[in-house]
Amino acid sequence: MRCSRRTALTAASLLPASLLPATLLAGCQGLSTTSVDDQEFTSTLAIPPLAESTLDGGVRTFRLTVQEGTTQFTGFSEESTTWGFNGAFLGPTLRAARGEQVELEIDNQLAAETSVHWHGMHLPAAMDGGPHQMIAPGGTWHPHWRIDQPAATLWYHPHPHGATEEHVYRGLAGLFLLEDEASLAAALPSEYGVDDLPLIVQDKSFDRDSQLELHHDGAEPGQLGSTVMVNGTVGAVHEVSTERVRLRLLNGATARTFTFALPDRPMTMIASDGGFLEEPLELETLRLAPGERAEVVVSFSPGETVRLRSVRSDLGAIAAAATTGANDEFDVLELRAAETLAPCPEPEWSPAPEAQADALHEEDSTHTRSFTLNDREINGLEMDMSRIDEVVHLGSTEIWEVISTQPIPHSFHIHDVQFRILTVDGAAPPPELAGPKDTIYLLPHVEYRLLVRFEDYADPAVPYMYHCHMLLHEDEGMMGQFVVIEPGQEHLVGVEAMAGHGH
Ligand code: C2O
Ligand code: CU
Numbered sequence: 001m002r003c004s005r006r007t008a009l010t011a012a013s014l015l016p017a018s019l020l021p022a023t024l025l026a027g028c029q030g031l032s033t034t035s036v037d038d039q040e041f042t043s044t045l046a047i048p049p050l051a052e053s054t055l056d057g058g059v060r061t062f063r064l065t066v067q068e069g070t071t072q073f074t075g076f077s078e079e080s081t082t083w084g085f086n087g088a089f090l091g092p093t094l095r096a097a098r099g100e101q102v103e104l105e106i107d108n109q110l111a112a113e114t115s116v117h118w119h120g121m122h123l124p125a126a127m128d129g130g131p132h133q134m135i136a137p138g139g140t141w142h143p144h145w146r147i148d149q150p151a152a153t154l155w156y157h158p159h160p161h162g163a164t165e166e167h168v169y170r171g172l173a174g175l176f177l178l179e180d181e182a183s184l185a186a187a188l189p190s191e192y193g194v195d196d197l198p199l200i201v202q203d204k205s206f207d208r209d210s211q212l213e214l215h216h217d218g219a220e221p222g223q224l225g226s227t228v229m230v231n232g233t234v235g236a237v238h239e240v241s242t243e244r245v246r247l248r249l250l251n252g253a254t255a256r257t258f259t260f261a262l263p264d265r266p267m268t269m270i271a272s273d274g275g276f277l278e279e280p281l282e283l284e285t286l287r288l289a290p291g292e293r294a295e296v297v298v299s300f301s302p303g304e305t306v307r308l309r310s311v312r313s314d315l316g317a318i319a320a321a322a323t324t325g326a327n328d329e330f331d332v333l334e335l336r337a338a339e340t341l342a343p344c345p346e347p348e349w350s351p352a353p354e355a356q357a358d359a360l361h362e363e364d365s366t367h368t369r370s371f372t373l374n375d376r377e378i379n380g381l382e383m384d385m386s387r388i389d390e391v392v393h394l395g396s397t398e399i400w401e402v403i404s405t406q407p408i409p410h411s412f413h414i415h416d417v418q419f420r421i422l423t424v425d426g427a428a429p430p431p432e433l434a435g436p437k438d439t440i441y442l443l444p445h446v447e448y449r450l451l452v453r454f455e456d457y458a459d460p461a462v463p464y465m466y467h468c469h470m471l472l473h474e475d476e477g478m479m480g481q482f483v484v485i486e487p488g489q490e491h492l493v494g495v496e497a498m499a500g501h502g503h
């Protein structure tokens with residue numbers, strides 16, 4: 001990797017050497033991995049196309065092809081080899097409504113085996129696209145399930161065990177938007193790509209030949225790129241034509257945590273990972289770890305130009321903040337408001353008819369489990385594809401207590417469910433963490449108690465995953481497996497039962 005960067009100055013580089021953490025003294029890589037290059041904001045923000053689908057008798061069918069291609073990123077002399085769905089980089093936005101049956105045909109045209117996981121989706125484990133649902137090169141996979149959860153901004157990405165970081169990093173990621181009666185009736189900007197913007201925010205590193213570079217040099221929590229892009233656009237600009245714009249933010253990075261902010265105005269947060277908050281929430285900053293999403297509504301005055309930024313992240317008591325990107329500050333997206341803006345009402349929505357049934361109740365919980373993250377392990381164990389770590393019962397509500405005991409960034413993601421954070425270190429969660437969540441940043445040494453319900457899909461032989469969503473950590477073993485079973489299926493849980501599934 002190169003050691004010189006156009007903007008290599010970080011707070012740490014101004015300190016006398018005696019105050020520098022040892023990792024920085026080892027060489028210049030600590031600095032170069034955490035600096036983000038300044039960009040000219042001159043390229044029109046790419047909007048991922050809405051995926052075509054057919055709707056027939058309540059069944060919505062999509063086709064995705066996983067493929068390699070080339071992408072010309074702004075500011076680079078040559079085209080880069082990249083991976084994408086139905087194109088060279090990233091993937092189309094899928095959209096479906098609650099109650100619809102979705103069916104997908106996924107063709108893998110890569111030379112590598114991969115999988116496609118529906119992050120945030122409530123669905124049968126065999127359809128989840130985790131490391132047990134691999135698609136061979138040239139192979140096809142046909143997952144199908146019924147959408148049965150609130151409107152939300154979900155996403156999809158590969159999950160091959162040991163290679164998820166690489167597959168996502170090369171470009172395999174897309175959004176999956178769910179609608180329901182509440183979202184369709186809400187007073188919210190909703191014109192896709194105009195005032196309802198999908199924003200996949202990522203950081204990348206490039207070598208001298210303009211090729212994506214992924215290196216593991218011991219930096220935590222993995223590689224931090226010096227080039228920030230949104231939907232694949234470096235230095236992205238979007239023309240705003242309405243008084244309010246809805247930003248659907250996905251942290252699609254493999255390691256970097258972003259803390260979004262806008263100059264001179266709050267953001268109005270309306271939704272977290274799994275759907276709407278109870279009410280609009282004014283925020284100055286919004287921290288999103290890899291895999292997390294949020295929807296915010298932002299107001300504009302005619303004629304102004306503002307930049308969405310990422311500012312210093314509060315990552316808690318971590319060591320060597322400069323090497324984790326916590327100190328980085330950089331622009332992400334330029335928003336240019338037209339001289340006249342179409343009016344747009346204040347954000348407003350009312351609960352969906354199913355909201356009461358969706359709600360989680362602490363008094364229903366029958367079981368508590370603890371998860372300690374440390375040293376690429378959860379509860380002292382590295383991921384083992386043939387080991388079921390947890391067995392939960394269909395229909396049960398549980399409390400999962402999660403803690404990172406290491407001074408580096410970690411996060412926690414659970415497949416299949418949207419959970420509710422009961423407490424953060426014993427106190428009520430801050431309002432931005434009080435809505436439906438499937439991924440959370442773990443401040444070191446802080447205990448998070450999560451309320452989780454497992455309903456609808458029992459399968460003793462196919463596990464769901466839970467893991468750190470810093471993808472290097474996940475690949476290196478910070479992941480576990482759980483199955484959901486019905487009474488009487490206990491003897492079917494285990495390695496034997498899993499033979500025949502997966503590869
Ligand atoms: Cu976003 Cu297990 O994944
Ligand atoms: Cu997931």
Ligand code: CU
Pocket residue numbers: 221409410411468469470473474478
């Ligand atoms: Cu981690």
